[in-house]
Amino acid sequence: MKNVVWSGTWVAERLGVELVGDERLSEMLGLALRRNPKRAHLLVSNVLGKHVPQSPSVVYGHGFALGRRVRDLLGADGGEETGDPVVLGYAETATGLGHCVADGLGSAPYLHSTRRPVEGVARAGGFEESHSHATSHLLLPEDPELLAGEGPLILVDDEFSTGNTVINTLRELHRRYPRKRYVVVALVDMRSPADRGRLEDFARETGARVDLVTAAAGTVRLPEGVLEKGQALVARYEAAPHGTDPAPAEEGLPAQRVAPGVTPWAGADPWHPGRAVRVALGWPRGLPDGGRHGFTPEHRLRLEGALPAMAARLAEALPDGARRVLVLGSEELMYAPLRLARELEQIVPAEVSCSTTTRSPVLAVDDPGYAIRSRIVFPAHDDPADGPGERYAYNVAGAGFDAVVTVVDSAGDTPRLHAPGGLLDRLAAHTPHVLLAVVPAHVPAPPHASERPAMLPEPLRGPAFSSYPPDEVGWLLQDLSDVTLEAPTEEREEAIQNGGAHYAESLPVEYQPSEHYQELFHAALETSATRIARAVGVVTETVLAERFPGAADASGGAPARRPVLVSLARAGTPVGVLMRRWARRRHGLDLPHYAVSIVRGRGIDANALRYLADRYDPSDVVFVDGWTGKGAITRELAEAIREFEAADGVTGFDPEIAVLADPGSCVRTYGTREDFLIPSACLNSTVSGLISRTVLRSDLVGPHDYHGAKFYRELAGADVSVAFLDTVSARFAEVEEAVAAQTRELLSGDRTPTWEGWAAVERISKEYGIDDVNLVKPGVGETTRVLLRRVPWKILARSGAGADLDHVRLLAEQRGVPVEEVRELPYSCVGLIHPKYTRGATGADGRAVTG
Structure with missing residues (x-):
């Protein structure tokens, strides 16, 4: 039987770091080194679907099982709480896990913290994650009462290392929204013995009950000086040229494997489509993309009903013969990609994995005993980005994926995503097929916004409406x-120019053309x-x-x-x-x-x-x-x-x-x-x-x-x-x-608009004493419209214009409108509406404006 190397071996051997605890720990966790002044090592989950691509069924199964255990725990107590439970997940790594726990509970609304501020949405709280690369968490529920109930609050994170984040959250939320019971949930509990009593201290201080549910438990043994030693090791590897060994004399020290770094992209065409193929998911209107502003049981039912059709669209877009497919989420957007990947896994013969991009900087080392084998580096592309800088996709480069389905929300579908050096461009260097699926970013409606109808009418079609065949439009x-x-x-023109009506509030009498x-x-x-x-x-x-x-x-x-x-x-x-x-x-x-x-x-x-x-x-x-x-x-x-x-x-x-x-x-x-x-x-x-x-x-x-x-x-x-x-x-x-x-x-060639026409209109307006540029209608089409449905003053025709203006000359003759030959006109003709129209007024040439 082939021996499987533990993905924490490399760090353990060089820094003396040990994982001690449940037998499952080495299956669930690997180790890597992070670029972080507060902590050298990083616990890398193999079942979270974040840094390590994993089967979506495995990822979803772990979270759902934890939710079932919480449901059993609450149910076993005879329903002593008076309210329904609410689940709160942590950004960015546990946004999807918290969702899965809520699914396992079955009827609990879900909210996750976020690092993306949303204009117009009031904060319901916030807290700090002291060891994280990005520390500030915001709570932005659409329903301000979501966190104010009396039922249990379920807090979900991927792992507990010290318990600081959970304690900070509990204290902040209990101060704002006190309740009698909390349940803390994690995949792994790695707190030291000194940290384990802090939850009990909080319970004693507040009188609240605090339960803990985890899939595995243990602790990390760190030798003295591990932070400095880890930082030095990271510095040596980061300083080495890509693909080279930073310490060739050290036996067994492998090369860092990093995908090409960010190339200059600021001056590139911002909407260059790259090589990604878009897939229209058909995401249901009004369905939130995740729990940033809350996700209710009703939302969950809508998503379940829509998933098969959305996954079918993805399956149809995959290249024939694809054997390994990655569904790649984006930072906090973990749950929607996970569910799409899990559904896709059921209907395609390919091996489907899921993972997510991240803002967390981690050293990549190409060694089977190290958890982060490769990294792709690209600019932040969400709008608004929570600060500029780099983002990362780990264990994608060199993994042999035949296709990568990139799932972002619409706030992340920006020019930076598509630009040279952006995520899609970087992915295209490592897989032959890149697909892009965009989920509409849910933005809460402003207070007192009028409700919209659930269904908008279907389009009108001929022959009931229009003489075009029904399939044409x-x-x-x-x-x-x-x-x-x-x-x-004449009445319309007077009302429009005198400010009494807008031109779109009425219609001109349809012109009936003469035989000529x-x-x-x-x-x-x-x-x-x-x-x-x-x-x-x-x-x-x-x-x-x-x-x-x-x-x-x-x-x-x-x-x-x-x-x-x-x-x-x-x-x-x-x-x-x-x-x-x-x-x-x-x-x-x-x-x-x-x-x-x-x-x-x-x-x-x-x-x-x-x-x-x-x-x-x-x-x-x-x-x-x-x-x-x-x-x-x-x-x-x-x-x-x-x-x-x-x-x-x-x-x-x-x-x-x-x-x-x-x-x-x-x-x-x-x-x-x-x-x-x-x-x-x-x-x-x-x-x-x-x-x-x-x-x-x-x-x-x-x-x-x-x-x-x-x-x-x-x-x-x-x-x-x-x-x-x-x-x-x-x-x-x-x-x-x-x-x-x-x-x-x-x-x-160069097709950049010069706005030559706008400049010409401004010049004509000034020359003819017209203050409103909307009364200057340039071009054959616009001049024709003036003659057919407005009250024209005069027509400017470019000298030498031929048969293209025959109909203009005929209409002008029929309406008694002068045609003035003009040199150096960028258009064939320009129609002028009299700038000070009243019925019976005359133009500068003495003619009645009405014709």
Whole structure:
């Protein structure tokens, strides 16, 4: 039989450290050396799932068994307490263990301490862990009464070395929330005889009963001078070059094995996707990611019901033939990765292990008699990080894992995670497959926040709402077709400019194009369809290449990660449909596509974002629009996403917009930066699925409603929505080579937005005496909108602009609006709304503003 070397041998031989006690101690614990001025040695648990990868069933089983023992202990006493027990775990190492103990108890709420401050959440207490690398613990329950009950308080840590942390906690909590009984739980009790009486002293002082439940017990014998000797040994190893022996003359002294250190990453592209493949877990909305703010028995039931489907998504994303898989949690986030790993272990043939990254600095030595064989070093990536500096993953490098599933909460899904030198980049150097699963970080709702509905409505689809086929787009809107919202254009303009109404509170009367104008539309479509098809292909390929590497080349089924197209209604909707068609035709990808409302000055529909966050990984969402003008919506979306994340605690939405045309140079992802005629801008609803622009009015849209819009069924005879899409799609085949070449050129070039359009608008505003830049509408699309639904003052046309402006000139002639030729205009044209509109007012040229 092969002898197994105890993973504490190396330290024991060099420092004279001994473990004395139960026979199970050497199975449960190893030894390592830490970079810590307070204690040289580190007890490394083999069954905690922290520093040492272990079977999730083994990890969960140990914690659950301790919970069962506590349940039996409390039950054996005949229920003398008047309240239900509450379980409290310690950050960072025992957050998962405490959860498992609570599971074993069956009906106990759970809370763990945290070192991550959360803005707006009041502290219910705190304490110090004197020997730890990071000492301050915070207690941040969402329910302020969680710790105030009369039932037993169960305190859970992975090991007791001196008992100081437990004593500090008991004294602090008993001062704030006195109770009659405490149960202290740990995997191992390693207190010295001198320390063992301190719990009894506390019980005598307070009159409370204190019980102790552990899986094993013993003590650590430390020779005199062990701290100084250990620090010297750590210093020698840390100073040695990686992969070399710091003391080659010493027989049997092995080399340190440390994964490559942190490389400079501050100047790198912060959203470089690296080589990690995202997996959308489908984490249930509103379910906490752990016990940082409390985890109730009801939460536990929801998690149990959701685990099989989430594990199935992970299993589907694993590479074929993977034999060894690690599920790697992140610091305090231990329980969710553990449960996912345990469920995954039941359904895949691979050997599944789990462990967690940590902030604790430990020496790594590649020796079978040492508990920490290797370490990966990377920058802290949670937001807010509890201080800058290094973080570590132990025993991952060189362990032979075929895939590592990295599980972080959304607060940890930051640019530092993805950057060169970040955790995902470091992992990719040691395993051929890195997967990333993000769990939404639970942030308690602010006091008195209104309750939200448990379920948001499903999207509206054609033919009941819109003339698009139902699979082309789902509208995250409410149907206001039966409400009279239209007002004369002149009345709307006066109300908007005088501050009496917002433009989104009413609708303009739908423009009915003349026969001549319709002919112009069809002629423009025939002329520009190829150019539009090329731009559709380029923007779609750019999105796939930059944000979803590998999706376009997926074979053997759908890729683990794919875009979710979310167009900004309504100008973005035809573009989103065309991008979806391109991805399906060119790559066989069936992309989800939704349309949502965004309103200048009022932001994006938050309920629509909540719907998307419930069903998809927010980082998979790609916002789509038709074109940029001066970039107002680009800025609006970025600000709205920031506000939504702050309010809901759901992060990961990328506010970058993908557009067909970016003449304003406002975005990085576009099909072209030319300002040319996109025929869908020539018409209103009749080229946009017969849907109106969106409406946001407090008497129609409540806090739990989507923004509204109308479906103009009565205009079906003039509808060209699907004809427009089909005409452009028919040109896809002929532009494939051009798209490939142009995409390669774009991806290799500098696409940094210059905001040239914004500068031009400010210059025009000043030149024409317009104080409000919102009254300057640059580009063919925006100018067309001005002529169709606002009260225009004049049109600025770039000298030499050709057929792209035929429809603009026709509309201007019909409305009596002058067209002024301008040189050095970055756009083909600019529409100006009169800055001081009142009905009957005249412009500078003497014409009536109303036309």
